[in-house]
Amino acid sequence: MFKPCLVTFFLLILALYFISSLTIHVYKAKGKVKCRHCILNITTSEKVLQNNEHNFYRTLDERIEKMDADPIQVLPDYRTPCWNESLTVPDPYPLGTHLYIRFFSKNTKVRRSFQQTFEKSIAIFKNRLKTRSNKWRLRCLPFFYLIGINRGGSTSLWSSLISHPQLMGSGAAKELHYWDEVRYGAGLEEMGYGQYLALIRNDTIPRPIKSYVDLFDSVAETLRSTHVMDRNGRKFHPIGIGEGSPNYLTDFGNWKVLEANKGLSEPKYILAHILKMLTPRVKIVVILRDPIERCPSGTLVYFLTPIF
Numbered sequence: 001m002f003k004p005c006l007v008t009f010f011l012l013i014l015a016l017y018f019i020s021s022l023t024i025h026v027y028k029a030k031g032k033v034k035c036r037h038c039i040l041n042i043t044t045s046e047k048v049l050q051n052n053e054h055n056f057y058r059t060l061d062e063r064i065e066k067m068d069a070d071p072i073q074v075l076p077d078y079r080t081p082c083w084n085e086s087l088t089v090p091d092p093y094p095l096g097t098h099l100y101i102r103f104f105s106k107n108t109k110v111r112r113s114f115q116q117t118f119e120k121s122i123a124i125f126k127n128r129l130k131t132r133s134n135k136w137r138l139r140c141l142p143f144f145y146l147i148g149i150n151r152g153g154s155t156s157l158w159s160s161l162i163s164h165p166q167l168m169g170s171g172a173a174k175e176l177h178y179w180d181e182v183r184y185g186a187g188l189e190e191m192g193y194g195q196y197l198a199l200i201r202n203d204t205i206p207r208p209i210k211s212y213v214d215l216f217d218s219v220a221e222t223l224r225s226t227h228v229m230d231r232n233g234r235k236f237h238p239i240g241i242g243e244g245s246p247n248y249l250t251d252f253g254n255w256k257v258l259e260a261n262k263g264l265s266e267p268k269y270i271l272a273h274i275l276k277m278l279t280p281r282v283k284i285v286v287i288l289r290d291p292i293e294r295c296p297s298g299t300l301v302y303f304l305t306p307i308f
């Protein structure tokens, strides 16, 4: 009984694999590959940084590349690493050219959700600028990262985590893929974007950290307006903002792009070093799963549907 069953199973898997690769091929041939992270317009570099106001971020980017940045000076009464920045205009995002908007194809759900997050922030800023004393905004990086491996159950754990009243995502998406795909272009070749890679390499790499910080602006406002009193009767803002791109655990494939790793045969620095350097108190939650259980889940998602 056992052997025929095993053989049938393998034949079935083979057949499914064959059919699915055909499907993917057909989709590609028609130029209709649906994907999570389609790249829209990657030939232009980030114009935002030409503004002097963004010198802070430009310097930060340079120092990250050299691995000699100091921890970001954060406000002590916030759980999330946040800092204070002046706010002069209600729309600090040139929406059409924002890196996170350009990164996704037009009208995908994920792109719309990024767009909506920025629109929400702009509405908040307009409101804040009505009062003279409110000409500032909070800027934040994540308090926690949920990382792991694909098909490892991270989405399920993510839902449980952010159902806690003091934990939140960016509002745009669980996975922001800044440190792997967006900043360094990691994994894009494996995902079938080889043809874009040459262009990506020609673009400004690394892509500015400012674009990432922008994503947390609208939740930062929630964080600012929520506080509790600590034991000493001082205000404390207890909400922790997080991000859940599982690939951060493994996808630092383009480590050679990091200036401090240049010319080395193996990485001296990986993402963990960068996160610790910038936000030393960051919390990392890792979820792993038995590979045998991941296999059928991965087969279903990556091979049997033309979406990847």
Ligand SMILES: *[C@@H]1O[C@H](CO)[C@@H](O)[C@H](O)[C@H]1NC(C)=O
Pocket: 040, 041, 044, 097
């Ligand atoms: C890409 O960006 C440039 C400059 O922002 C713009 O002129 C061009 O039309 C864009 N291309 C597409 C396909 O959106």
Ligand SMILES: *[C@@H]1O[C@H](CO)[C@@H](O)[C@H](O)[C@H]1NC(C)=O
Pocket: 075, 084, 085, 133, 136
């Ligand atoms: C941010 O800076 C402004 C202007 O200096 C100040 O009024 C405001 O209280 C500061 N906010 C925080 C949270 O420190």
Ligand SMILES: *[C@@H]1O[C@H](CO)[C@@H](O)[C@H](O)[C@H]1NC(C)=O
Pocket: 198, 199, 202
């Ligand atoms: C990369 O940039 C250089 C100089 O700007 C240009 O000559 C070259 O054609 C670009 N390559 C690609 C693949 O866009």
